[in-house]
Amino acid sequence: QNIKIGFNIPLTGDIPKVGEESKFAGEMLLAEINGQGGLDVGGTKYKLEFIYEDNESKAESAVTAALKLIERDQVLAIVGPNSSKQAVPAGQVCNDNRTPMISPWSTNPDTTKDRPWVFRAAFLDPFQGPVAADFAIKTFKAEKAAVLYALANDYSKNLAEIFQADFNSKKGDGAVVAFESYGDKDQDFSAQLTKIISSNPDFIFLPNNYNEVALIVKQAHDLGWKGPFMGADAWGNSELMTLCGDDCKGHYFSTHYAAAGAKGATKEFIDKYNKLYGYQPADVAALTWDAINVVLAGIQNAGKITGDLRKDRKNIREGIAAIEEVKGITGNMKFDAEGDPIKCAVVVKINDAGEFEFTESVCP
Amino acid sequence: MSLLEIKSLTQQFGGLTAVSEFSTRFEGRELMGLIGPNGAGKTTVFNIVSGFYKPTKGKILFKGKQIDGLKPHRVTAMGIARTFQNIRLWHDMTLLDNILISQHYNLGYNLFDLFTRNRRYMENEKRMTSIAMELLEQLNLVQFKDEKPRNLPYGIQRKIEIARALSVKPDLLLLDEPAAGLNSSDVQDLIQLIRWIHNEFDIAIWMIEHQMAVVMSLCSWIQVIDFGKTIAEGTPDEIQNNPDVIKAYLGDDNI
Amino acid sequence: MLDSIFQNLFNALQWGSFYSLIALGYTLVYGVLRLINFAHGDIFMVGAYIAFFLAMFFLQGDGGLSGPVILAMVIPLTMILTSVCGVALERIAYRPLRRKGANRLYVVITALMCGLILENGNLAFLGASRKSFPELIDKVVYNIGSISMTNLKIGVILSSILVYFVLNAIISKTRIGMAMRGISYDKFAIPLMGIPIDTIIMVTFILGSSLAGLAGILFAMSYPVLDPFMGALIGWKAFIAAVVGGIGDIKGAFVGGFLLGIVEILAMAIFPSTFRDLIAFSILMIILVIKPTGLFGIAKSTKI
Amino acid sequence: MLLEIKDLYVKYGNIEALHGISFHVNKGEIVTLIGSNGAGKTTTLHAITRVPPPEGSTVSGGDILYKGKSILKVPAHTIVSDYNIALAPEGRHIFGNLTVEENLKLATYSRPDDENQQKDYERVYDLFPKMAERRYQRSETLSGGEQQMLSVSRAIMTACNFILLDEPSMGLSPLLMYDMFRVLKQLNEEGMTILLIEQNANLALKFAHRGYVMDTGEIVAQGPSAELMNNPEVKKAYLGG
Amino acid sequence: MINTKKMSVPSLLFLLAAGTIIAAHFQLIDLYVQTVIMFIGVNIILSSSFNIINGYMGEFACGHAGFMAVGAYVTSVLNIMFFTNSKTFGQAIFAPELALYFFPVTMFIGGVAAAITGLLVAVPSFKTRDDYLAIITLAANFIIVSLFINMDVIGGARGFMGMKQIVFAMEDVAYIPWMLIWVFTFTYFTVFVIRRFVTSTYGKGIIAIHQDEIAAEIMSVNTNKMKLVAFMLSSGLAGLAGGLFAHILGYINPNSFGILKSTECLVMVYLGGMGSLSGSIIAAVIFTLLIEGLRFIIPAADTLLHLMPIIPDTFHLSQVLKWVIIPLILVILMQFRPEGLMGNRELSDFFPKLKKYYEFK
Ligand SMILES: Nc1ncnc2c1ncn2[C@@H]1O[C@H](COP(=O)(O)OP(=O)(O)OP(=O)(O)O)[C@@H](O)[C@H]1O
Ligand SMILES: Nc1ncnc2c1ncn2[C@@H]1O[C@H](COP(=O)(O)OP(=O)(O)OP(=O)(O)O)[C@@H](O)[C@H]1O
Numbered sequence A: 001q002n003i004k005i006g007f008n009i010p011l012t013g014d015i016p017k018v019g020e021e022s023k024f025a026g027e028m029l030l031a032e033i034n035g036q037g038g039l040d041v042g043g044t045k046y047k048l049e050f051i052y053e054d055n056e057s058k059a060e061s062a063v064t065a066a067l068k069l070i071e072r073d074q075v076l077a078i079v080g081p082n083s084s085k086q087a088v089p090a091g092q093v094c095n096d097n098r099t100p101m102i103s104p105w106s107t108n109p110d111t112t113k114d115r116p117w118v119f120r121a122a123f124l125d126p127f128q129g130p131v132a133a134d135f136a137i138k139t140f141k142a143e144k145a146a147v148l149y150a151l152a153n154d155y156s157k158n159l160a161e162i163f164q165a166d167f168n169s170k171k172g173d174g175a176v177v178a179f180e181s182y183g184d185k186d187q188d189f190s191a192q193l194t195k196i197i198s199s200n201p202d203f204i205f206l207p208n209n210y211n212e213v214a215l216i217v218k219q220a221h222d223l224g225w226k227g228p229f230m231g232a233d234a235w236g237n238s239e240l241m242t243l244c245g246d247d248c249k250g251h252y253f254s255t256h257y258a259a260a261g262a263k264g265a266t267k268e269f270i271d272k273y274n275k276l277y278g279y280q281p282a283d284v285a286a287l288t289w290d291a292i293n294v295v296l297a298g299i300q301n302a303g304k305i306t307g308d309l310r311k312d313r314k315n316i317r318e319g320i321a322a323i324e325e326v327k328g329i330t331g332n333m334k335f336d337a338e339g340d341p342i343k344c345a346v347v348v349k350i351n352d353a354g355e356f357e358f359t360e361s362v363c364p
Numbered sequence B: 001m002s003l004l005e006i007k008s009l010t011q012q013f014g015g016l017t018a019v020s021e022f023s024t025r026f027e028g029r030e031l032m033g034l035i036g037p038n039g040a041g042k043t044t045v046f047n048i049v050s051g052f053y054k055p056t057k058g059k060i061l062f063k064g065k066q067i068d069g070l071k072p073h074r075v076t077a078m079g080i081a082r083t084f085q086n087i088r089l090w091h092d093m094t095l096l097d098n099i100l101i102s103q104h105y106n107l108g109y110n111l112f113d114l115f116t117r118n119r120r121y122m123e124n125e126k127r128m129t130s131i132a133m134e135l136l137e138q139l140n141l142v143q144f145k146d147e148k149p150r151n152l153p154y155g156i157q158r159k160i161e162i163a164r165a166l167s168v169k170p171d172l173l174l175l176d177e178p179a180a181g182l183n184s185s186d187v188q189d190l191i192q193l194i195r196w197i198h199n200e201f202d203i204a205i206w207m208i209e210h211q212m213a214v215v216m217s218l219c220s221w222i223q224v225i226d227f228g229k230t231i232a233e234g235t236p237d238e239i240q241n242n243p244d245v246i247k248a249y250l251g252d253d254n255i
Numbered sequence C: 001m002l003d004s005i006f007q008n009l010f011n012a013l014q015w016g017s018f019y020s021l022i023a024l025g026y027t028l029v030y031g032v033l034r035l036i037n038f039a040h041g042d043i044f045m046v047g048a049y050i051a052f053f054l055a056m057f058f059l060q061g062d063g064g065l066s067g068p069v070i071l072a073m074v075i076p077l078t079m080i081l082t083s084v085c086g087v088a089l090e091r092i093a094y095r096p097l098r099r100k101g102a103n104r105l106y107v108v109i110t111a112l113m114c115g116l117i118l119e120n121g122n123l124a125f126l127g128a129s130r131k132s133f134p135e136l137i138d139k140v141v142y143n144i145g146s147i148s149m150t151n152l153k154i155g156v157i158l159s160s161i162l163v164y165f166v167l168n169a170i171i172s173k174t175r176i177g178m179a180m181r182g183i184s185y186d187k188f189a190i191p192l193m194g195i196p197i198d199t200i201i202m203v204t205f206i207l208g209s210s211l212a213g214l215a216g217i218l219f220a221m222s223y224p225v226l227d228p229f230m231g232a233l234i235g236w237k238a239f240i241a242a243v244v245g246g247i248g249d250i251k252g253a254f255v256g257g258f259l260l261g262i263v264e265i266l267a268m269a270i271f272p273s274t275f276r277d278l279i280a281f282s283i284l285m286i287i288l289v290i291k292p293t294g295l296f297g298i299a300k301s302t303k304i
Numbered sequence D: 001m002l003l004e005i006k007d008l009y010v011k012y013g014n015i016e017a018l019h020g021i022s023f024h025v026n027k028g029e030i031v032t033l034i035g036s037n038g039a040g041k042t043t044t045l046h047a048i049t050r051v052p053p054p055e056g057s058t059v060s061g062g063d064i065l066y067k068g069k070s071i072l073k074v075p076a077h078t079i080v081s082d083y084n085i086a087l088a089p090e091g092r093h094i095f096g097n098l099t100v101e102e103n104l105k106l107a108t109y110s111r112p113d114d115e116n117q118q119k120d121y122e123r124v125y126d127l128f129p130k131m132a133e134r135r136y137q138r139s140e141t142l143s144g145g146e147q148q149m150l151s152v153s154r155a156i157m158t159a160c161n162f163i164l165l166d167e168p169s170m171g172l173s174p175l176l177m178y179d180m181f182r183v184l185k186q187l188n189e190e191g192m193t194i195l196l197i198e199q200n201a202n203l204a205l206k207f208a209h210r211g212y213v214m215d216t217g218e219i220v221a222q223g224p225s226a227e228l229m230n231n232p233e234v235k236k237a238y239l240g241g
Numbered sequence E: 001m002i003n004t005k006k007m008s009v010p011s012l013l014f015l016l017a018a019g020t021i022i023a024a025h026f027q028l029i030d031l032y033v034q035t036v037i038m039f040i041g042v043n044i045i046l047s048s049s050f051n052i053i054n055g056y057m058g059e060f061a062c063g064h065a066g067f068m069a070v071g072a073y074v075t076s077v078l079n080i081m082f083f084t085n086s087k088t089f090g091q092a093i094f095a096p097e098l099a100l101y102f103f104p105v106t107m108f109i110g111g112v113a114a115a116i117t118g119l120l121v122a123v124p125s126f127k128t129r130d131d132y133l134a135i136i137t138l139a140a141n142f143i144i145v146s147l148f149i150n151m152d153v154i155g156g157a158r159g160f161m162g163m164k165q166i167v168f169a170m171e172d173v174a175y176i177p178w179m180l181i182w183v184f185t186f187t188y189f190t191v192f193v194i195r196r197f198v199t200s201t202y203g204k205g206i207i208a209i210h211q212d213e214i215a216a217e218i219m220s221v222n223t224n225k226m227k228l229v230a231f232m233l234s235s236g237l238a239g240l241a242g243g244l245f246a247h248i249l250g251y252i253n254p255n256s257f258g259i260l261k262s263t264e265c266l267v268m269v270y271l272g273g274m275g276s277l278s279g280s281i282i283a284a285v286i287f288t289l290l291i292e293g294l295r296f297i298i299p300a301a302d303t304l305l306h307l308m309p310i311i312p313d314t315f316h317l318s319q320v321l322k323w324v325i326i327p328l329i330l331v332i333l334m335q336f337r338p339e340g341l342m343g344n345r346e347l348s349d350f351f352p353k354l355k356k357y358y359e360f361k
């Protein structure tokens, strides 16, 4: 008998890259564990079987994909969806149908709130926002901040707002001198940046996806900006450096793990992924890897596979909730009552070699 | 009170004056002709009367009420129907539907009746269908009622257009070159048809036509315009012999 | 404040240039076939990718060519290859439909589908990783007063203006241009004038797609992050720009593109940026309500 | 024989519109095709000028020979550019978004830019002074008759030596109609061959050398014009008495 | 007197619907299939209501999803405000059990709100035509989405949720698959309304506008009023689809109603055939099944191709191909049926015998 785990990921649509990395991380882990003969649950080895469903980055598709995995493929647990737009409704479905789900990447509190069956592997924005604010105040001696975020991306918007509130509370109202947004798939940010630059901030906070970051940073330099940028975990993608080049060097961002100088399992993961797929894994790959490991730890915690789907799913849920600590490549984690992880954040610097270099670690 | 009265109508397009100071009146149920060289402004006059253009200047009274500036569907509802120089039927609907849709001026029910299909709706639909069927019978078109006009011979299409105009029960019928594109024998039929309609329905008819055979044999009074101005009017005989008209319009027929 | 307005205007001109370039391609094809070529935005994307692969090829070649030399080669090559793509779409997907006398909206939907195929085909075969366009020319930042400009931005603006004048001359002065306009009104009569209709349509697609190719290179240089969906939204917006200018009209597309760029950027500069779409599209809508055929479009007045 | 139609069958979809018609036109002649509405006259002209589906029809049998060579397979535009056959189509089909002058210019697409071209412009403007007057007007705003003039002018401007006219007098005022026929006669005397379709059969027969009478896809009578005019059946059916 | 033969198609449809509901209730068909069926229903409403404008009236509108969004948000907000305790809207105003009875009412209000939003495009359509109108509809779509993104009370870009509470409240009254029932009801209602409209002399006015607007106006059709009615009807029904969509999903997000969704509506309308109601329905079914079906077909094809070694072991057909295959199929279909599956004809035109088995008044 196999252990079936479903993946509800965006292979097409807005963010195919995220889906691809999740899938690759899944395939890598699958090969590794099955190569060892399978997963050891209560003394028996079970082969793993992963089923990858595309949710097209659409909410309705995420729901049907989740249902298909639950009803048709009879998976024991679901990994994904990644972005909150899909994770929130899919979380509802999994919770209603009593199937454990873990979202690697979603940061919206609603994903797990009041949903005992839903977990996540990423830390939440309310934790990350202040990390960035504190770091900037300390390192840049910043009194004034500017924020540029993606309006239609709830991750970015959420984080921006939390950062704004936090920074204002620390430096007085109006300390965030510019709070600008842009739309879905925008490529030109010159108007916002002009506004930001003319408001003279000490640094610019960019809680944005790395591909947009590359464009924003370049355009800001074109417009004469010479100050620092501070980013968030969505920067953490190897592609950032290919896309952004020299422009991004010397800036900081908070994230789950630092690739440069990574040690142990983290380094192993990065090297292996790089070898297999030809590029450095982004945080989403690492988080997916951790998310799967959480599920597997939950299964092992459950102690046995009974063959009764409902019972097994329940056992796995309890198993995940009962996890003491999972040693993840993005840090060690355990879960609070809501199913959110308690883990540390790191701030990394992009050094002159273009590597993500560990600067400091902040734990809750 | 006269049926239609047009007072010094003027229509300009940009710098071009298509109709200038044009006047006419219908006392009762005459059959009048409007002729003139190409581009003289005949169709434009019809377009203004039927509400398609708002005249630059001038006044149109129909049954004593001012109608210039009204939307075309309002004008039609008041009793002026028309045909077009180039046939404009709804080619992909059946002939019956073509006639039925012209009953929009007098539907007799509203959207609520439509969705509930209550008695009012049923009765009115029945009424309109019977009006349409009666008309088709009178004009000998019943056998085509489920055909699409596109598939019918040109002559029949012309006739359908007239039937459609009649279905709004007009007091004044405007015909814009009804004989264009018809061959000689069809033209004879058309003359008969128009004469018959004029008597049977007892309505006024105003007609633009380049085929003199049609105009001269039907109209009791003819108005000639050139460059938008009336250059002559009178009985067919007077017009045919008017030297101005011959020079500007009729020409001589030796090739 | 005044400075930032000038800075914004300059940015808007640059951004509007892209809308203009793409809108010109839309309008060209539309002006001839009354076909909204919804794949145009994706042809633009194909152009950017072709430019990328060409540039990489030349950079890796051991000729040791310098950036500007490569650029000089990449531009014409990309335009040619992109137009091959555009013409292929026309030959494979649109022309058979046209021949069958399909309603033009079916060709429009086919174009929409072709766009999806290009986007997702790219995704499926090149993978989800984004491409970074190499820097072919050294960036120079000029500061005039407090306005920053780069050589690239100035180049983009100049190219779009140049393209407009060339295209306008072709359309209004040459016989081919006249034939193009004629086709849009009455395809039936075109062969009766001795005009090879398919050739004219092909020329149109070549022109339109090569413009998309040019826009692709310039865009890739200005915003060097390429992904399969980069053409989708800008394509829609350029289409909107073309229509607001008066679809089918070269001047309309040109002005419409700049107008959209300026409206978008000024809306952001003056109001909170979250309201950009709301304000920009409301303005465009109002323009269309006031001028129902766009700024330069002439209503097809039907003779009755 | 300049043009020879041999046993031509033409279909619209599955419906046959021409059931094997044959006729010919000699060089320098004026030939007219008359017949009731829907007889297939326009269909014949469209077959000659190779109007492709969906607007047009498909030839399902027979042949069309021009100077003895079949032109059934040649591309449509070469009928004008290589074979010099022009058509003023039914329904005018002017380019409404172009000005009058641009319409005429477009008609010269396949001819060399020489002084003959200039002469032809003059001739057209001379023939239809209205066209000269309206030179820069968008042609869709022309009146019905003016559009008809433009359509005929355009056919003349293609400088073909063989011109097909489909109801050219439709919508023209009597004066203009006579004028036009006079000019056509003059063109014919200068060597132009003319194939004319006309609803006004009287006029057409008066004008043409020979005529063919068509009915529902077949040719039912033919001969020199004078002969046809006196044929009692033709008289009854097509000459209005 | 009831003609039993004439009742056979309606009864068959009724039995089919009832059978599905009963099967769902006894869990004979699983939730996945149920959800797909519900999406089919929503898509039928979307495509057939869109067909009023793009098919019958012949305009090229392309912002249908905007109106769907209005319906979705209005219905959801009302339901949550009235029947649940929520952070945003406070205590429930009515007892949650009432949600069941008032669901059609809130749906209706959502539809009316969407219809009123329809004025945004209806009024410009008086003067604007063709592709200019297309842009207005497109702009309206952008504007509506942008409005919702900017409304933080209802979640903004983060989306709005809690509609599952409403469904639960209904199930508390009686545990049967309510959403399935509602979807069937509203789908039937939509098709019914549209049929009545377009077969009446009144409604045929929009077909007349399509074929020749000038002739329509001259022949006494009040074209402005007809356009108003058509746009409002179409957007109102789209609003219903939105309301259902929101409650099936339990979560809505402004970005779900962008041009992508509108594009899907366009595809369904033209795939079915302009001005063919049965075409719209068939297209909606095919399109939805195609999207879901490829989840199964692609892996199956992959296994098959690897069994008979046509493609290398390392290469796998992945779901990424889905959105290459779907448009490809549609492009090829268009080549064979360049007027859509049904053209402008109905099923009963293809199978005239069908007319004997139903009655339509
Ligand atoms: N919308 C318009 N814009 C500009 N000019 C117009 C417009 N409509 C008509 N005209 C001009 O007005 C003049 C009168 O046109 P109209 O159609 O009334 O002529 P007509 O007398 O009906 O001629 P015909 O017998 O050829 O049909 C024409 O010269 C025409 O070019
Ligand atoms: N596009 C078409 N599709 C189908 N049938 C057609 C089409 N065009 C013409 N027909 C049919 O072919 C036959 C011949 O038509 P054609 O137009 O050649 O006649 P015609 O002699 O020119 O008539 P008219 O005097 O009215 O111009 C008619 O029966 C007509 O209905």
Ligand SMILES: [Mg+2]
Binding pocket: B042, B043, B044, B085, D143, D144, D145
């Ligand atoms: Mg006229």
Ligand SMILES: [Mg+2]
Binding pocket: D041, D042, D043, D090, D166
């Ligand atoms: Mg004919």
